[in-house]
Amino acid sequence: MHGNERVAAVFDQLADLLEIEDANPFRVRAYRNAARTVRALGRELSELRAEGRDLTTLPGIGKDLAEKIVEILDTGTTEALEELHRRVPAGLEDLLQVPGLGPKRVRALHAALAIDNLAGLREAAQAGRLRELGGFGAKTEQTILEAIAARRTEERRHLLVDAERQAEPLAAHLRDLAGVKQVVVAGSYRRGRETVGDLDVLVTARRGSAVMERFVGYPRVERVVSKGPTRSTVLLAGGLQVDLRLLPERAFGAALHYFTGSKAHNIQIRRLAQRQQLKINEYGVFRGDDRLTGKTEKSVFKAVGLPWIAPELREDGGEIDAAREGRLPRLVERRQLRGDLHVHSRNGDGRNTPAELASAARDAGLRYLAMTDRPPRTAGGIDTRRLRRQWGRIDVLNEELEGVTLLKGVEVEILRDGGLDLPDGLLADADLVVGVVCEDFGLNRARQTERILRAMDNPWFTVLAHPTGRLLLECDPYDMDVARVVRHAAERGCFLELNSQPRRLDLADVYCRMARDEGVLLVIDSDAREVNEIDYLRYGVQQARRGWLEAAHVANTRPLTALRKLIAAMRP
């Protein structure tokens, strides 16, 4: 662990330990807020520091935390944490991760039974000693044992695409019940985050509808965590947790806003309301005891003098100021994409022919599509004759195709030293060249950055595909100075890709926004291996929206002639 993540982890640890010590809850929250700020930063703290930037200008970071950041960057920890660790055993932090155990109970366990780790907790629960403690009973003991047995001690996140495959059938199941009016999945799912922790389902229905029964009776429900008249929680097979909230119709908008979040966005909106003597909660907008509105989300924003803000922007990333000043972005939409510049056919590691892909692309509303297979390596080197043959066939195909044009592309590997593994003579004959890193992820930051910069300097280089190499929930991005790569792309005039594969979504939202700010054009590509994956473009678009991108910032919203001009301008 390094850099920002290390800083955030130390702050989270400080928050946990302080909470166990019963410190001022607002002080605890300050640490958690700071951890979140650091994770969402999009820039390396070490770089900001090197640039002499005042860290206290970051939201939620004051003098004290700025000093601690510097200390953690230098030493990996902070004296405050070491000091706390001398008083609070490290194992207590693990206990906090057990569902149902919060700081109060952890402290009680430690004080009364000297329990300071998970093993000790399990032993005491099995021996039936927990129930002797005030506030604990046989049921709690049982729940704790089950949680430890199932290793349900840490939260798991799920890819947006996986969550969608659970959410949509569940929503349909609820809509099928007579009396149900609206079913919306809110939360980070609605904001289009690349991974989601759980689903928040909001439902309005006629009085007396058996919504909760319908919900907990859904066939994929594995366990009912809680069930009440307005709120229930279940765990689906596969581990996704779903909260359902049954709402009165007049509060639907307020609840939709509240449960869409993000938390940080909501706090800012409520603060704005407070200044106008208003109170906003999930039931509506209030002045004193008078309920002013709440039926629609738009009415909630309007009550605090703002236009409706797209869910993708609600991360407390400046969207409220932008809304107030009338400079919210006109976010890119899926229907504005006219092409896809990164697709694999049967000539590479895809499953369909170029003709099949072309017709699928046309059906998906696209006007151009680049075949970007990678020429196979053979014993005698790289087989470029096959690629040339494919390009020849594309010329023939384009004669026959109507409504869509195929482009002659190629995916080329960026070598360890930043060279490209195909000769310039071949690249020059392609309509576009997509560069990828597929080996040597472990280079150090300086070398990895230099490698990418050098590759971009090749005169035929067009797009840096999946620029940071991350695989969500599987593999962290390789260590690279993204800010420098973005600036270099701006100088060089080449594109950066936003890869729409749901496990990539690379570039991440914060870097999309950085690219936008630096004047770099992005390309939203499907990287499809089969016709169905062209649909993945919608995930890319949603991620782009989270990065504040408008159609003007996305190269493949341009007509083909305009796109060709952009590419020509990059070339000698």
Place this chain on the structure above:
DNA sequence: GCCGTTTTCGGCCCGACTGTTTTCAGTCG
């Protein structure tokens, strides 16, 4: 510990559900 166009001190979100209370504390989101 942070923050400030009502404040440099005094705020900082709060309601639902569970399991344990015998009228509510703790946890969670």
